[in-house]
Amino acid sequence: MLDLKFIRENVDLVKQSVKNKNEKADIDALINLDEKKRKAQFEFDNLRAEQNRVSKEIALLKKEKKDASELLSEMQSLATKIKEISVDLSDLSASLDTYVLTVPNIPHSSVKIGKNEEENTIIREWGEKREFSFTPKEHTEIAEGLNLLDITRGAKITGSGFPVYTKHGALLERALINFMLDFHIQKHGYCEVMVPHIVNRQTMTGTGQLPKLENDMYHINEDDFFLIPTAEVPVTNLYANEILPLDKIPQKLVAYTPCFRREAGSYGKDTKGLQRLHQFNKVEMVRFVHPDDSWTILEEMCQDAEEILQALKLPYHVLSLCTGDMSFASAKTYDLMVWVPGAQKYLEVSSVSNFTDFQARRANIRLRDADGKVNFVHTLNGSGLATPRTFIAILENYQNEDGSITIPDALLPYMHGMTRI
RNA sequence: GGAGAGGUGGCCGAGCCGGCUGAAGGCGCACGCCUGCUAAGCGUGUGUAGGCUAAUCCCCUACCGAGGGUUCGAAUCCCUCCCUCUCCGCCA
Numbered sequence: 001m002l003d004l005k006f007i008r009e010n011v012d013l014v015k016q017s018v019k020n021k022n023e024k025a026d027i028d029a030l031i032n033l034d035e036k037k038r039k040a041q042f043e044f045d046n047l048r049a050e051q052n053r054v055s056k057e058i059a060l061l062k063k064e065k066k067d068a069s070e071l072l073s074e075m076q077s078l079a080t081k082i083k084e085i086s087v088d089l090s091d092l093s094a095s096l097d098t099y100v101l102t103v104p105n106i107p108h109s110s111v112k113i114g115k116n117e118e119e120n121t122i123i124r125e126w127g128e129k130r131e132f133s134f135t136p137k138e139h140t141e142i143a144e145g146l147n148l149l150d151i152t153r154g155a156k157i158t159g160s161g162f163p164v165y166t167k168h169g170a171l172l173e174r175a176l177i178n179f180m181l182d183f184h185i186q187k188h189g190y191c192e193v194m195v196p197h198i199v200n201r202q203t204m205t206g207t208g209q210l211p212k213l214e215n216d217m218y219h220i221n222e223d224d225f226f227l228i229p230t231a232e233v234p235v236t237n238l239y240a241n242e243i244l245p246l247d248k249i250p251q252k253l254v255a256y257t258p259c260f261r262r263e264a265g266s267y268g269k270d271t272k273g274l275q276r277l278h279q280f281n282k283v284e285m286v287r288f289v290h291p292d293d294s295w296t297i298l299e300e301m302c303q304d305a306e307e308i309l310q311a312l313k314l315p316y317h318v319l320s321l322c323t324g325d326m327s328f329a330s331a332k333t334y335d336l337m338v339w340v341p342g343a344q345k346y347l348e349v350s351s352v353s354n355f356t357d358f359q360a361r362r363a364n365i366r367l368r369d370a371d372g373k374v375n376f377v378h379t380l381n382g383s384g385l386a387t388p389r390t391f392i393a394i395l396e397n398y399q400n401e402d403g404s405i406t407i408p409d410a411l412l413p414y415m416h417g418m419t420r421i
Numbered sequence: 422g423g424a425g426a427g428g429u430g431g432c433c434g435a436g437c438c439g440g441c442u443g444a445a446g447g448c449g450c451a452c453g454c455c456u457g458c459u460a461a462g463c464g465u466g467u468g469u470a471g472g473c474u475a476a477u478c479c480c481c482u483a484c485c486g487a488g489g490g491u492u493c494g495a496a497u498c499c500c501u502c503c504c505u506c507u508c509c510g511c512c513a
Contacts, residue, residue: 038471038472041471041472041482042472042482044482044483045471045472045481045482045483046481046482048481048482048483049481049482051493051494052481052482052494054493054494055440055493055494056440056441056494057493058440058493058494059440059441059493059494060440060441062440063440068493071493072493073493074493075493075494076492076493078493079492079493079494243431243468243469245431366469371477372451372467372477373477374468374469
């Protein structure tokens with residue numbers, strides 16, 4: 001969330017960014033509420049000060065065995081008044097909180113203002129698209145020929161969007177996960193964490209998924225728990241409500257988790273095969289950094305993600321998202337789009353974002369700076385990468401005319417000696 | 422799931438038959454002094470948030486797991502919930 005004081009002092013900027021992000025936060029109502037709340041707070045503080053002062057007098061009188069009944073009866077009405085105001089005050093702060101949580105992060109000045117994904121900018125391209133001597137097939141056809149997936153039985157045991165990976169498909173999926181984890185740990189110096197796949201409401205609010213995306217989450221009623229839509233949620237919240245010493249910053253974490261998304265409202269869009277799933281695997285990088293460094297680190301993290309595609313020799317381009325296509329909490333986002341020759345298009349396999357202090361303020365993650373002052377950290381995260389579409393890209397880019405696929409060199413150590421499937 | 426104990430400041434740890442306790446004492450840390458050599462001693466300081474303010478000084482308010490209640494007044498009493506530990510049960 002944004003700092004209330006910042007919102008108060010930059011009303012126009014905040015309103016503009018709400019608009020640019022296609023959000024609906026009512027800033028005027030928020031400001032109005034904020035004024036009321038502060039007024040109530042002021043009144044409350046003063047009355048409490050009075051109450052505290054007189055209470056001390058009463059204590060003294062009692063100590064000296066003097067009569068305090070006059071003061072006591074006076075204080076009764078004050079106590080009643082304080083109670084009334086404190087009810088108002090907590091109502092006001094509760095609704096103010098809900099308002100503040102609906103205000104999106106301010107996009108960085110380098111982000112293009114635009115309505116939707118059509119206005120994103122390609123900022124670089126990598127790799128050569130392979131020339132095929134035959135017509136490349138789509139991944140669904142390749143997977144079927146090689147028995148890598150069992151979409152039908154996945155749908156039977158759970159529902160559509162819950163794929164089953166079979167035999168070499170399962171091995172390839174696991175190889176991808178392990179390859180990515182090892183790569184980030186060994187080449188980029190990340191520290192692996194294994195985290196719960198189910199989190200509570202506070203955690204889901206900390207990273208900004210709630211309240212906006214509640215309908216997109218799988219929810220467990222009895223405990224008010226949520227299945228994580230990304231490892232970003234549990235990993236970023238690891239340090240919620242903590243003040244980190246400077247020597248713990250920067251922090252580079254990487255985690256593999258499955259991700260669960262209801263994808264409400266996106267039915268029928270890109271649903272073929274593994275393109276859009278309710279459960280999928282992802283390796284996620286999360287970083288906690290000093291506010292001065294986050295823009296440099298964003299570039300670095302994007303490279304970290306790109307290097308996975310480079311190691312797999314998969315052609316891709318990098319998009320800088322426009323304001324309208326960025327997520328609620330992000331200040332700037334790069335998407336990595338991998339080329340898939342069968343379907344003849346680019347698929348998003350990674351999203352790398354700088355959240356500045358937006359998530360840190362929500363989750364209350366702070367650092368003690370060199371001067372001893374306490375500040376919010378900056379958080380960033382990036383997929384490195386989501387496996388299903390990487391899986392698709394491997395099938396389609398590495399396919400042979402006979403329907404087999406060649407294993408990319410980078411994955412060979414993880415494939416039990418196989419060079420082809 | 423059953424029984425018991427407990428959750429206090431960076432850490433340890435008092436307070437818990439309500440009233441100068443935002444919180445003793447110790448450790449740690451910072452600065453200073455002294456001394457001089459990889460130490461000890463002495464002094465001072467050392468939470469977060471909001472308000473006030475030119476101000477990181479004062480001053481006011483809130484916070485002793487979370488949320489309610491009783492009271493003029495609660496870390497201290499009552500209720501609900503959460504978590505940790507020990508024992509038992511169950512189980513990978």
